Amino acid sequence: MTVPIKLRAIALAAASSIALSGCLLSPGSFTSELHMMKDGTFSYSYDGEIQMLALSQLAAMGNKGDNTFEAECWDDDFEERDCSAEEIEQQRAEWDASADEREAKNHRELEQAKAMFGGIDPSDPEAAQELADRLTRQRGWDQVIYKGDGLFDVDFSISGRMTHDFVFPVVEKLPVANSFVTVVMRKDYQVRVDAPGFANAGGSNPMHGMMGGVAGMMQMMMEDEGGEMPEVALPNGTFTIITDGRILANNTDEGPQAVARGQALTWDVTPRSEQAPTALISFD
Numbered sequence: 001m002t003v004p005i006k007l008r009a010i011a012l013a014a015a016s017s018i019a020l021s022g023c024l025l026s027p028g029s030f031t032s033e034l035h036m037m038k039d040g041t042f043s044y045s046y047d048g049e050i051q052m053l054a055l056s057q058l059a060a061m062g063n064k065g066d067n068t069f070e071a072e073c074w075d076d077d078f079e080e081r082d083c084s085a086e087e088i089e090q091q092r093a094e095w096d097a098s099a100d101e102r103e104a105k106n107h108r109e110l111e112q113a114k115a116m117f118g119g120i121d122p123s124d125p126e127a128a129q130e131l132a133d134r135l136t137r138q139r140g141w142d143q144v145i146y147k148g149d150g151l152f153d154v155d156f157s158i159s160g161r162m163t164h165d166f167v168f169p170v171v172e173k174l175p176v177a178n179s180f181v182t183v184v185m186r187k188d189y190q191v192r193v194d195a196p197g198f199a200n201a202g203g204s205n206p207m208h209g210m211m212g213g214v215a216g217m218m219q220m221m222m223e224d225e226g227g228e229m230p231e232v233a234l235p236n237g238t239f240t241i242i243t244d245g246r247i248l249a250n251n252t253d254e255g256p257q258a259v260a261r262g263q264a265l266t267w268d269v270t271p272r273s274e275q276a277p278t279a280l281i282s283f284d
Contacts, residue, residue, distance in 0.1 A: 026051045028233030036243045043159035051233035052150045189283045198269045199276040234271040241265040250279040
């Protein structure tokens with residue numbers, strides 16, 4: 001069964017919503033640690049996979065649907081049927097009449113996509129490597145290797161002093177990007193840590209549900225066109241906070257565990273994790 005052009009449009013619209021929301025990045029298999037100490041020092045590391053939503057493949061499918069005429073007819077039960085010669089002629093006339101509008105729309109969407117990717121054209125085969133090169137110029141990104149299908153193998157580590165808020169990841173020139181980990185400095189020497197990127201299902205990260213729906217529609221389109229659906233990375237790893245501060249609140253299963261430098265909070269993150277890791281720590 002041929003996937004209707006309208007379904008292509010729905011998938012592209014959903015993908016655009018994800019892009020505009022900033023949900024472009026997703027963790028795969030990883031190990032991540034955050035150290036925060038009373039002397040004001042902190043360090044953060046992320047070793048593993050990060051996937052960028054493959055909007056280029058959606059765009060390619062959308063352009064194919066927009067630029068190739070295909071008559072579509074449906075019966076009262078919304079089942080596809082053969083079109084009559086008159087219906088084909090009428091649809092082709094409407095198609096030809098909208099050629100300029102389609103071209104303008106494709107150009108506008110390409111410019112919007114480039115803006116979302118900080119000037120990188122996501123349809124360019126070298127776009128992924130350009131992004132990898134850009135990341136390796138930033139402090140902390142010790143390794144960025146592109147593995148294909150929007151998947152990057154990264155080694156990130158940074159250290160400093162707790163004098164300001166911290167967010168990971170930050171991508172230069174990318175105007176919107178979802179946060180895996182945020183560290184927010186509060187008054188009274190308190191620090192709140194949230195890891196919204198390390199949750200997959202439920203209310204903690206509802207965008208993953210939208211991504212799953214888009215993936216399903218992409219699967220239908222790719223199978224219809226003889227292609228293969230790229231593998232979508234899902235969060236799978238551990239996130240650990242090590243601190244000698246006073247832990248006021250956290251949502252780990254086991255609670256604080258004694259370690260050499262103080263206490264450790266550890267979250268096992270899987271594709272079924274519904275709650276994003278969170279903790280509140282005092283350094284009074």
